[in-house]
Amino acid sequence: MGTWKIGIIGGSGLYQLDRLENQQWVDVATPWGDPSDALLTGSIAGVECVFLPRHGRGHVLGPSQLNYRANIDAVKRMGVTDVISASAVGSLCEDMTPGDIVVVDQFIDRTFARNTSFFGEGLVAHVSMADPVCPRLSLHVAEAAQAAGANVHRGGTYLAIEGPQFSTRAESLLYQQWGAHVIGMTAMPEAKLAREAELPYALVGMVTDYDCWRQGEAPVEVEAVIAQLAANADKGRALLSHFAASLPSYREPSPIDHVLDAAIVTEAARRDPQLMAKLDAVAGRFC
Numbered sequence: 311m312g313t314w315k316i317g318i319i320g321g322s323g324l325y326q327l328d329r330l331e332n333q334q335w336v337d338v339a340t341p342w343g344d345p346s347d348a349l350l351t352g353s354i355a356g357v358e359c360v361f362l363p364r365h366g367r368g369h370v371l372g373p374s375q376l377n378y379r380a381n382i383d384a385v386k387r388m389g390v391t392d393v394i395s396a397s398a399v400g401s402l403c404e405d406m407t408p409g410d411i412v413v414v415d416q417f418i419d420r421t422f423a424r425n426t427s428f429f430g431e432g433l434v435a436h437v438s439m440a441d442p443v444c445p446r447l448s449l450h451v452a453e454a455a456q457a458a459g460a461n462v463h464r465g466g467t468y469l470a471i472e473g474p475q476f477s478t479r480a481e482s483l484l485y486q487q488w489g490a491h492v493i494g495m496t497a498m499p500e501a502k503l504a505r506e507a508e509l510p511y512a513l514v515g516m517v518t519d520y521d522c523w524r525q526g527e528a529p530v531e532v533e534a535v536i537a538q539l540a541a542n543a544d545k546g547r548a549l550l551s552h553f554a555a556s557l558p559s560y561r562e563p564s565p566i567d568h569v570l571d572a573a574i575v576t577e578a579a580r581r582d583p584q585l586m587a588k589l590d591a592v593a594g595r596f597c
């Protein structure tokens with residue numbers, strides 16, 4: 311390997327990337343169905359990037375309609391080496407305030423209506439999610455966010471709900487007690503699938519609201535989320551420029567590049583050829 315190719319999955323409020331030089335929208339077909347939209351290829355400060363608007367341009371897909379497998383397969387198919395995911399998040403703690411950036415390092419998954427794995431009958435694999443994000447990529451992202459002038463929290467637990475409704479007050483208070491710091495609807499199973507696809511993953515949580523646990527604070531509304539994201543747009547753009555400019559020119563291999571070596575349990579002779587064919591991008595080394 312040696313060369314970075316950064317996948318950027320843009321969440322709410324992030325549907326295009328003006329910063330990309332030599333931009334081109336590319337339609338990508340996957341064996342898992344259609345990704346959320348075409349993928350935008352280009353470069354920032356000489357670093358090749360591939361951008362995918364998670365909800366599609368115009369925000370047409372909700373969190374439960376996203377084809378998470380197709381999205382991760384598509385970026386992998388485009389030769390991406392590492393994925394940065396940007397997400398709007400609600401804060402579950404006092405000191406993570408709207409406008410802050412949380413570089414998430416743990417997850418609690420409360421989603422229930424999504425395809426959560428590329429593997430299954432005919433090819434069984436169990437990857438570790440103990441450390442669900444890439445520390446190297448997260449460090450680069452956190453430093454870039456700091457350089458962009460953001461108030462950055464290095465680490466935090468993201469609680470993923472199914473949505474599309476926001477939480478009840480009782481749920482919000484419960485998630486706080488569980489030790490979650492931020493809440494959103496999309497990073498799971500995205501982070502799980504990225505790990506299965508051997509893609510180092512970092513999550514930039516952009517705090518947009520205080521959810522509904524906080525006394526005296528109006529419960530979160532979409533309008534406030536979008537307004538906060540718009541207010542942060544310049545910081546987001548600066549973050550990406552700092553990130554690309556600060557990457558070392560040589561990409562040292564990551565242990566995440568090979569997690570499937572220790573994860574696939576199905577004997578070679580018992581593997582399902584049809585599923586193996588579908589896994590050509592995700593697990594091509596084994597096909």
Ligand SMILES: CSC[C@H]1O[C@H](OP(=O)(O)O)[C@H](O)[C@@H]1O
Nearest residue numbers: 321322373397398494495496535
């Ligand atoms: C528009 S508010 C709720 C919406 O925003 C977040 O999306 P994303 O993670 O893609 O930025 C949240 O998860 C919901 O999907």
Ligand SMILES: Nc1ncnc2[nH]cnc12
Nearest residue numbers: 398399400493494495521
């Ligand atoms: N409070 C919240 N709950 C779930 N998803 C969100 N995305 C942004 N704010 C959110």
